[in-house]
Amino acid sequence: xxxxxxxxxxxxxxxxxxxxxxxxxxxxxxxMYAEVEWIESRRSSLVVPLTSVVERAGQKYxxxxxxxxxxxxxxxxxxxVGDSVEILSGLxxxxxxxxxxxxQLNDKDKIKTIKPKAAR
Numbered sequence: 001x002x003x004x005x006x007x008x009x010x011x012x013x014x015x016x017x018x019x020x021x022x023x024x025x026x027x028x029x030x031x032m033y034a035e036v037e038w039i040e041s042r043r044s045s046l047v048v049p050l051t052s053v054v055e056r057a058g059q060k061y062x063x064x065x066x067x068x069x070x071x072x073x074x075x076x077x078x079x080x081v082g083d084s085v086e087i088l089s090g091l092x093x094x095x096x097x098x099x100x101x102x103x104q105l106n107d108k109d110k111i112k113t114i115k116p117k118a119a120r
Contacts, residue, residue: 008081045078046087052099053077053085062091063098063105065113070098072107 003018021028052062053075060077063070073095078086091097096113098105105111 010082013082046091046093047084048087048091048097049099050080050083050085052097052102054102054105062087063102065096065098065111068110068112070105070107070109070111 005016008015048062054061054063056072060075061072062075064073065071073090075090076088078088080086098111
């Protein structure tokens, strides 16, 4: 890969990528283009809403909802796609995370959790 855009298109969830391809036989000509679908080979990824991630002193965190308290938990981020971000480390996947208002919280603030309404 020669270049990969650090930002995804939020509308169509695409990322611009530039590749250098050997062309010894000169079959590729200027102005030609290709449309490809890149399937990443990760077995599984833990993904959270981007709004759940807060930054404090240069470190990325999420707040865990733990017995009525917001507990700060350090995480390592991976790919950002649209309004979601991959969590590479710091979470197991079975935690309840704060998804709304995380930026206004501090460690050990009292919180009230609510269950989302069922889709109709």
